[in-house]
Amino acid sequence: MSKSTDLLAALRGCLLAVMTIWSGYAIAIIDVTENIELEGYVKAQNVIREQSLGSSELIMQRNTVQLEGKYYFLKDGKAFGRFNAGRLEEATLTIIGRSVYDSVFDHRDSFKDLDDFNGSNIREVFVDLVIPPFSFRVGRQQVVWGETDNFRALDILNPIDLSWHWSQEPWEDIRIPLWMVRGIYDIGKIGPFEETFIESVWIPADFEPNIVSTDPRYPWSFYGAGLPEVANATVIDGTLYDLNVAINDRGPGKSMSEGQAGVRFKGIWRDIEFSLNYFNGYSTTTGVKFRPELTRIEGDDLYTSVDLVNPRIEVFGVTANYSEDRFTQSVLRLEASVTKGIPVSYKPDTPLSVDPEQDLFDTTDQMVIMFGMDRPTWIRALNRSRTFFFSGQLFWRRYLDYSRHYQGLSAVAPAMVGGQVIPGRFVSEVASTPNQDEFVFTLGISTTYGRAGKIKPGFVFAYDPRSTGALNKLTLEYLWSKHFVVKASQSFYWRKDDDEFGPWAIGDLYGRKDRRRNETTIEMIFQF
Amino acid sequence: MRVAYMSGKYLKAISRALLLTGVVFSSGASADSDLSYQTLRDWISSSANGADHLTPGQHLSYADREIIESLVPQAAWKYYIFEDMDMEVAATGTYPPPSDWGQKKRDDYYLDDQAVLINFAGGGFPFPEIGGDDPIAAQKVIWNMLWRPGQQDFNMPMVAWLRSEHGKLDRVFEFASVSATYAQGKDPLVPGYEEVKSKSIMEFRSPRDMAGTKSMTIEYIDHYKEDSGWMYLPSQRKPRRTLSSERTAESAMGMDNIKEDGLGFSGKIYENNWTYLGKRPVLATINVRDNAEWGGPHLWVPHKARWEVRDSHVILIEPKADNHPYSYRIVFIDAETYWTHWMFGFDRSDDQVLRMSQHVLKYSESYKTESAQQAPFVKQDFSQNLSHNVFLHLGETDINTKKPHATQINCYVQKRAFSPARAKQFFSLRNMTSGRR
Numbered sequence: 029m030s031k032s033t034d035l036l037a038a039l040r041g042c043l044l045a046v047m048t049i050w051s052g053y054a055i056a057i058i059d060v061t062e063n064i065e066l067e068g069y070v071k072a073q074n075v076i077r078e079q080s081l082g083s084s085e086l087i088m089q090r091n092t093v094q095l096e097g098k099y100y101f102l103k104d105g106k107a108f109g110r111f112n113a114g115r116l117e118e119a120t121l122t123i124i125g126r127s128v129y130d131s132v133f134d135h136r137d138s139f140k141d142l143d144d145f146n147g148s149n150i151r152e153v154f155v156d157l158v159i160p161p162f163s164f165r166v167g168r169q170q171v172v173w174g175e176t177d178n179f180r181a182l183d184i185l186n187p188i189d190l191s192w193h194w195s196q197e198p199w200e201d202i203r204i205p206l207w208m209v210r211g212i213y214d215i216g217k218i219g220p221f222e223e224t225f226i227e228s229v230w231i232p233a234d235f236e237p238n239i240v241s242t243d244p245r246y247p248w249s250f251y252g253a254g255l256p257e258v259a260n261a262t263v264i265d266g267t268l269y270d271l272n273v274a275i276n277d278r279g280p281g282k283s284m285s286e287g288q289a290g291v292r293f294k295g296i297w298r299d300i301e302f303s304l305n306y307f308n309g310y311s312t313t314t315g316v317k318f319r320p321e322l323t324r325i326e327g328d329d330l331y332t333s334v335d336l337v338n339p340r341i342e343v344f345g346v347t348a349n350y351s352e353d354r355f356t357q358s359v360l361r362l363e364a365s366v367t368k369g370i371p372v373s374y375k376p377d378t379p380l381s382v383d384p385e386q387d388l389f390d391t392t393d394q395m396v397i398m399f400g401m402d403r404p405t406w407i408r409a410l411n412r413s414r415t416f417f418f419s420g421q422l423f424w425r426r427y428l429d430y431s432r433h434y435q436g437l438s439a440v441a442p443a444m445v446g447g448q449v450i451p452g453r454f455v456s457e458v459a460s461t462p463n464q465d466e467f468v469f470t471l472g473i474s475t476t477y478g479r480a481g482k483i484k485p486g487f488v489f490a491y492d493p494r495s496t497g498a499l500n501k502l503t504l505e506y507l508w509s510k511h512f513v514v515k516a517s518q519s520f521y522w523r524k525d526d527d528e529f530g531p532w533a534i535g536d537l538y539g540r541k542d543r544r545r546n547e548t549t550i551e552m553i554f555q556f
Numbered sequence: 557m558r559v560a561y562m563s564g565k566y567l568k569a570i571s572r573a574l575l576l577t578g579v580v581f582s583s584g585a586s587a588d589s590d591l592s593y594q595t596l597r598d599w600i601s602s603s604a605n606g607a608d609h610l611t612p613g614q615h616l617s618y619a620d621r622e623i624i625e626s627l628v629p630q631a632a633w634k635y636y637i638f639e640d641m642d643m644e645v646a647a648t649g650t651y652p653p654p655s656d657w658g659q660k661k662r663d664d665y666y667l668d669d670q671a672v673l674i675n676f677a678g679g680g681f682p683f684p685e686i687g688g689d690d691p692i693a694a695q696k697v698i699w700n701m702l703w704r705p706g707q708q709d710f711n712m713p714m715v716a717w718l719r720s721e722h723g724k725l726d727r728v729f730e731f732a733s734v735s736a737t738y739a740q741g742k743d744p745l746v747p748g749y750e751e752v753k754s755k756s757i758m759e760f761r762s763p764r765d766m767a768g769t770k771s772m773t774i775e776y777i778d779h780y781k782e783d784s785g786w787m788y789l790p791s792q793r794k795p796r797r798t799l800s801s802e803r804t805a806e807s808a809m810g811m812d813n814i815k816e817d818g819l820g821f822s823g824k825i826y827e828n829n830w831t832y833l834g835k836r837p838v839l840a841t842i843n844v845r846d847n848a849e850w851g852g853p854h855l856w857v858p859h860k861a862r863w864e865v866r867d868s869h870v871i872l873i874e875p876k877a878d879n880h881p882y883s884y885r886i887v888f889i890d891a892e893t894y895w896t897h898w899m900f901g902f903d904r905s906d907d908q909v910l911r912m913s914q915h916v917l918k919y920s921e922s923y924k925t926e927s928a929q930q931a932p933f934v935k936q937d938f939s940q941n942l943s944h945n946v947f948l949h950l951g952e953t954d955i956n957t958k959k960p961h962a963t964q965i966n967c968y969v970q971k972r973a974f975s976p977a978r979a980k981q982f983f984s985l986r987n988m989t990s991g992r993r
Binding site for chain 1: 790
C-alpha cells in the first residue's frame with residue numbers, strides 16, 4: 029500500500045469514527061464526557077488554476093480532517109472534580125490535530141515525482157492555567173500580536189507555511205505553531221490606564237523559518253520574477269559554466285541558547301486601546317549568505333556555497349485602536365513597528381565599501397506603519413437588513429538604512445552566450461531593486477444575505493501603487509446546514525503597468541501573462 | 557408572592573356582553589393581517605376588559621380569541637392566535653424587588669435637558685413614582701427599565717433557533733453569556749470602576765464555524781458614552797475592537813432583531829422623540845413555569861406557556877434619524893417590575909410592523925416550587941437563583957414580519973454573584989487575548 033493510500037485509509041477511518049460519534053448528537057460540539065469536548069471539520073478543497081485564457085488545470089484536491097479536543101480537568105478550583113487546587117482556578121488541555129491528503133499528487137503525472145504535502149500531525153497542544161491574576165498557556169501554540177490582518181509586522185511570533193497555497197488560506201491554518209510559554213499578569217486599572225496587562229512569551233528552544241516552496245514544479249512555488257526554472261548555469265566573461273551550489277543551513281537550532289522571547293504591555297488610555305511590544309528572536313525570513321572563499325571553477329563547473337541564515341532580530345512595536353463613534357462611525361487601527369536585523373541580499377556588483385565580506389548579505393532595519401479602518405456601512409440599495417463590513421488597511425514599509433545596492437526579486441532567465449540561447453541552461457539574474465518606501469493597500473468587504481444570513485459574499489482587494497500589481501478575490505459561502513458549508517472563491521491577479529516588481533507577491537508577480545495564478549476554489553466542509 | 561384576583565361574576569358578564577357586541581376594539585380575521593401602526597394605536601386606546609373574563613388556571617384556546625385579542629397587542633394576533641393554541645392564565649402576581657432595592661442609590665442624580673440621566677449609578681429605580689401626566693414620563697419609564705434589578709449577574713447558556721415559515725429550521729446557535737452589574741449604587745462592585753455600569757462576556761459554542769467566538773461589552777453609566785466592545789475570533793487568534801454605535805442592522809449571523817431591540821429599547825434616549833401613551837393591561841409570560849415550548853404555525857411563539865395579565869406602560873418612541881429603519885417603536889413595559897413584555901418596530905417605508913419581540917421571564921423565587929429546564933449542553937445549580945428577588949430572562953422571540961422569519965432564544969439562567977476580585981479578572985481584556993483555540 030502506498031503512503032497516500034495509507035493516509036486515505038486513515039482519513040476514512042477518522043471520518044467514520046467522527047460520524048459514528050456525531051450521529052447521536054443534534055448540535056455541533058460533541059460532549060464525550062462532562063469534561064471532554066470534541067469538535068472539528070472535514071474539508072474537501074479543490075483549486076483550479078487559470079494560467080491563461082482557455083487554459084485551466086487542477087492544482088489542488090486537498091482533503092483535510094481536523095479534530096479539536098478540549099479537556100476541562102480543573103474547574104472552580106477543583107481538579108478532576110475532587111482535588112482542591114488552591115489558587116489554581118481553571119485548567120484545560122487543548123489538542124488540535126490535522127490530517128491532510130492531497131490527491132492531486134496521485135492523479136497528475138507532472139506531480140508524481142514530487143513530495144506531497146500529505147501527513148498527519150498534532151498541530152497544537154497546550155494547557156491553559158488560570159491562577160488569578162496570572163494566566164498561562166503552555167505548549168505548542170499560536171500567538172498573534174498586532175492590529176493588522178494578514179500582514180507580518182508584529183504578527184511574527186509564529187512562522188508561516190507558504191508552500192502549499194501561499195498566503196491564501198486563513199492564517200490560523202498556515203501559521204506553524206511553536207512550543208512556547210505564554211504568561212499574562214492582569215493588572216487592571218492603574219493610574220490613567222484601564223484594562224492593563226503584561227504579557228510575556230518565551231520560546232525556549234523551537235525555531236522554524238517560514239516555509240516557501242522554491243521548486244517551480246509545485247503549483248504555489250516562489251520562483252521570482254523570471255521563468256519557472258532552476259538556475260543551473262552561470263556565465264562569466266562569455267563562458268558558460270555548470271552551476272553547483274552547496275546549501276548549508278546555518279539557521280538557529282532547537283537549543284535553549286537559541287531561545288526567543290517577547291513582552292508586551294496592553295491597556296486603554298482615554299478610550300484608546302494601545303500596546304507596547306518588544307520581541308527578541310530570529311528572522312523567520314531566511315537570508316542567503318554567499319561564501320566567496322568556497323567558490324571555485326573546475327573545468328566547466330563553478331562550485332560555490334551559500335549559507336542559509338536567520339539572523340537574530342529585535343522588534344519594537346506600538347499598536348492602537350479607537351472606536352470613533354461620532355464622526356466616522358468606525359474603528360481606527362494603527363500598528364507601527366521597527367525591526368532590526370532583517371536579512372537582505374546585495375546585488376553581485378556591490379562595492380567593497382558597502383559589502384566588505386563580499387558575501388552579498390547584510391541585515392537591515394525596517395519600519396512598518398499600518399493604518400486601518402473598520403466600518404459597518406449601510407448600502408441599503410444592496411442590502412436592506414444588514415450592513416456591509418468594510419475593512420481597509422494601508423501599509424507603509426520603509427528601509428531605515430536603505431542601500432541602492434539591495435537586491436530585490438531575482439529571476440531565472442535562459443543562459444545566453446554570444447547572443448545565442450543555450451537550450452536547457454538557465455541563469456539567475458537580478459530582476460529588481462527594492463524601493464526604500466513600499467506601500468500596499470487592502471480592502472475587505474463582506475455582508476450576509478438570506479433570511480437567516482446563510483449566504484455570505486465577500487470581496488478582497490489588494491493593490492500596490494508602485495508596481496500596480498493587484499489581487500481581487502470574490503468569495504461566496506453558503507451555510508447549507510449547521511454541519512455543512514460550501515465555499516467558492518475566484519481570485520484574479522492583475523497589474524496596470526509593466527513597472528518594476530513589488531515586494532508583496534500580488535498581481536505584478538502572479539498576474540504575468542501566461543503565468544497567471546488566477547484560480548477558482550471550491551470547498552465543501554462538514555463541521556461538528 | 558401576593559396575588560390579586562380578577563373581578564367577580566357580575567362584572568364578567570357585562571364585559572363579555574360588551575365584547576360580543578363589538579363595543580371594544582373590533583376583531584376578526586381581517587384584523588389579523590393588519591400590522592399597521594395606526595391599528596396598534598387604536599388597539600392601545602381600546603378597552604381591555606377581556607381581563608375580566610379570566611380566572612387563574614384557565615386555559616385560553618382559539619375559541620377565546622375575543623378575550624385574547626383584547627389583551628394581546630393587535631399586531632401580534634397574526635402569530636399568537638392559532639388553531640390549537642393553549643395559553644394558561646395565572647393570577648396576576650406581585651413580585652417584590654430585592655430587599656435592599658432603593659436603599660443604596662446615590663442622591664445626586666438628575667435628568668438633563670435631553671432627559672438623559674446623569675450621575676445615576678444603580679441600586680434602585682431612578683424614578684420609583686411616575687405620574688401619567690409627567691411630560692417626560694416615557695423617558696422615566698425607560699430609565700427604570702434600563703436600571704431594573706436582575707438585569708445582569710448570571711451565567712446564561714442559550715440556544716437560538718432561526719426559523720422560516722412553517723417552522724423550517726434554518727440555523728441553530730448555542731452560546732453563553734456571563735455578566736456582572738458593576739454599578740450597584742453608592743459603592744460599585746469593583747472599587748475604582750465607578751464609571752462602569754456592567755460588563756458581560758458572550759461566547760459561542762456551536763456551530764463550529766462560530767465556536768469560540770466571544771465578545772466582551774463594557775457598558776457605562778454615562779449614557780452619552782458608547783459601550784466598549786471587543787470580539788475574539790478563533791480564526792484570527794486575537795481580539796478585535798468593535799463599534800457600538802451601529803445599532804440598527806441585523807447581525808451578520810442572521811438573527812432577526814437589531815441591537816437597539818434588546819430589552820425592548822437599547823438605544824440612546826437623545827436620539828429619539830418620546831410619548832407616554834398611558835397604561836394598558838396585556839398578557840405577558842412574566843413568570844413562566846419553564847422555558848418556552850415554541851408553537852404556532854411557524855413555531856415562532858410560546859405555546860402552552862403560563863401568562864399573566866400585566867398592567868404595562870406603553871411607550872411610543874420615534875427615532876429622529878431619517879435613515880432609521882423604524883418610523884415608530886412601541887414598547888410595553890411592566891408597570892411594576894419594568895421588564896419589557898412586547899416591542900413593535902414599524903417600517904419607516906410604510907408604517908407596517910417590521911419587527912416585533914416578546915419576552916419570557918421567570919421570577920427567581922418561583923424556583924422554590926418549579927425549576928426551569930437545564931441547557932442542553934451544561935448542567936447548572938438553579939437553587940442559586942433563590943433569594944435574589946429578581947426576574948430571570950428565560951427567552952424571547954423576535955419576528956421579522958417582512959422576511960418573514962423569526963428567532964427564538966431560550967436562556968437557561970443561573971444567578972451568579974461575582975466577588976470584586978473575580979469580576980476584575982474575568983471581565984478583562986486579558987481574558988479576550990485568547991480563547992477556545
